[in-house]
Amino acid sequence: MRQNVVFLVFATLLALAAATRTYPLLLTVEEPAGQVGIYEIDGSPLAKVKVGSLPHEIVVTADGRTAYVTNFGLHDYASPTGYAGYYVSVIDVKLMLERTKLFLFAAGEPFGLVNRGPHGMKLSPDEQTLWVNSEIYSADNTTIVPSLITFDLTSGSQAPSQIIRVPATMDKIHNFVFSPNGQDLWLQLGAQGVAKYNIASGTFSATFAAKSPSAAALGSRGLYFAPNGSLIVSGVGEVIEFSVASFPPTFIRRFWAADWVVNQFLYPTMTHNGQYIVVPSTNGQIFIINYATGSLVKRVDVFGLDPVMVVIDEDDEFGYATAARGGAVTKIDLRSGSRFGRTVEFPTGVNAGPNGLVIANPGRRVEDDRETFKVVAVLSLSPPVAGTTLPNSNATQPNGQPNGYRIKSVFEFWKENINQAGGIPFDGNSEAANVEVTYVDDFSNWALTNGLLLAALNDEDVKALFVANVYFTPSAALLAKLDETNVPLLSVYPLYAPASKRSAEESQFVEEEEDQSSLYKRQVPTASAVGYDRWVDSNNFNTEYLARFARTAAAVDGQAMTTALSLQAAAYKADELCPEDVLAELTGLDTYFFYAGVKFESTTGNNIRTATGFPVLVNNRA
Numbered sequence: 001m002r003q004n005v006v007f008l009v010f011a012t013l014l015a016l017a018a019a020t021r022t023y024p025l026l027l028t029v030e031e032p033a034g035q036v037g038i039y040e041i042d043g044s045p046l047a048k049v050k051v052g053s054l055p056h057e058i059v060v061t062a063d064g065r066t067a068y069v070t071n072f073g074l075h076d077y078a079s080p081t082g083y084a085g086y087y088v089s090v091i092d093v094k095l096m097l098e099r100t101k102l103f104l105f106a107a108g109e110p111f112g113l114v115n116r117g118p119h120g121m122k123l124s125p126d127e128q129t130l131w132v133n134s135e136i137y138s139a140d141n142t143t144i145v146p147s148l149i150t151f152d153l154t155s156g157s158q159a160p161s162q163i164i165r166v167p168a169t170m171d172k173i174h175n176f177v178f179s180p181n182g183q184d185l186w187l188q189l190g191a192q193g194v195a196k197y198n199i200a201s202g203t204f205s206a207t208f209a210a211k212s213p214s215a216a217a218l219g220s221r222g223l224y225f226a227p228n229g230s231l232i233v234s235g236v237g238e239v240i241e242f243s244v245a246s247f248p249p250t251f252i253r254r255f256w257a258a259d260w261v262v263n264q265f266l267y268p269t270m271t272h273n274g275q276y277i278v279v280p281s282t283n284g285q286i287f288i289i290n291y292a293t294g295s296l297v298k299r300v301d302v303f304g305l306d307p308v309m310v311v312i313d314e315d316d317e318f319g320y321a322t323a324a325r326g327g328a329v330t331k332i333d334l335r336s337g338s339r340f341g342r343t344v345e346f347p348t349g350v351n352a353g354p355n356g357l358v359i360a361n362p363g364r365r366v367e368d369d370r371e372t373f374k375v376v377a378v379l380s381l382s383p384p385v386a387g388t389t390l391p392n393s394n395a396t397q398p399n400g401q402p403n404g405y406r407i408k409s410v411f412e413f414w415k416e417n418i419n420q421a422g423g424i425p426f427d428g429n430s431e432a433a434n435v436e437v438t439y440v441d442d443f444s445n446w447a448l449t450n451g452l453l454l455a456a457l458n459d460e461d462v463k464a465l466f467v468a469n470v471y472f473t474p475s476a477a478l479l480a481k482l483d484e485t486n487v488p489l490l491s492v493y494p495l496y497a498p499a500s501k502r503s504a505e506e507s508q509f510v511e512e513e514e515d516q517s518s519l520y521k522r523q524v525p526t527a528s529a530v531g532y533d534r535w536v537d538s539n540n541f542n543t544e545y546l547a548r549f550a551r552t553a554a555a556v557d558g559q560a561m562t563t564a565l566s567l568q569a570a571a572y573k574a575d576e577l578c579p580e581d582v583l584a585e586l587t588g589l590d591t592y593f594f595y596a597g598v599k600f601e602s603t604t605g606n607n608i609r610t611a612t613g614f615p616v617l618v619n620n621r622a
Contacts (some may be wrong), residue, residue: 041347097422
């Protein structure tokens, strides 16, 4: 009995130790590379998670397990070059992957009429709502109207729960902070100053010039609430403190000296004990200011260019500064004595300038083990043998380069993007899988395709199938096997109907020099719709496709990627990465992608959102 008691006490102590164990991590938003870097607190790299274009900001939940990243798509507030982004990436910290995306619009909305450029972002105090400011929206393609956008994190929806248009006097909004009581958002407006939005009433205040009486220029580029409730503002060459007991706020004091010689201060923060203000500057230094006296304690040079922000650990021992045009995080010693202000470089890689940064403590070690989500694609990779007879016809297939190579390229591109983002989460977000695609050549012979698909179904590790042969019609044996195994089979092309008349553009074979239809000519009824995927619109896809393959994307590439994205959407929603669960999600799929909307008809498997019915869920015919 005594042994049992001792064992129980020991087990209880182990459980308590596990519950309080800390595994602090650094999460950096590496803007030029379009990724989130995950590092041990000592700077040791763990993973790079691919997100969208030119990401900027990051926030993390209190439990350290979920992070949110805005894919701004533009380089900077003051020099908005780039292509404005569309969504927020949701990062599973423990699994080190992009779990899902939150889009600034409802799926299928018209291109040009959606919110873009997500930048500033904060979690509500109860962490049930994510607030984001979108910097670009234009109904007339001329007037820019920014927005505040909310996402209900309890709903499971990827669409906004509320869109709040910002007044024209505040159209320079770039970021915001919650008031200490969580009732207001304080808006950072650059040269327009600062304003307040009351959440309960849905009203905006007037703007106020958040600068000292001595300052000539106004430029609010960072807000922070001090432990005593006063508002700290980063301005042009100065840091200013205001009382917010009334509105407009009351000027308290200016942190400034003639020899500071700073053009602009950026995002300020403070040590948790209120001793220091720590603030980056555009001259490449971090200023550490004594809050009580207002005196400058230390100038700290960072590794790399353009420090943007500093995050301080919970013990006030170290600060971590980003460098948006550099390749390193700078660790700053904040402990007293001779070591104060010493720096250590944490390299993040070439062209991986960190912009946003958080410290996350998921309370458990990260998982880098990956299962395999195996897909087999039966494609026409080789040209047909001369004189091969078409099905139910005396005609012969044309010579030329089959589209199979392009389709294979797209499937590889698709696989790379999923795996670089960390893979597919499953089992209640406790595990993850990388995608593996195996290719089988049917030698452009329609008579071989069914047999090759049946052979693939004999491999119990296969979770899904693709097929791309314009003359493919599923055999009775294949349909029966699909019904038995529940392995999803998606056809890139509409299923062959002998009586139909196909135009040359519908052939799976094209002459090598033929100029195929551009992706900009969408072949869907909602021609201007934007979609729920990595690229959102065809311009984004074509840009990345061109960079990857040194050729312009064609219609068949959009068609193949729509097929792959359909499988991806279903796999990400499935409880388990088993064929049955994925097939169930495919059957109920109803969404839009950058190239086409997708909803499968229940008896034919045809996609009712495209004129020709591609892609086809062949299982629905079983």
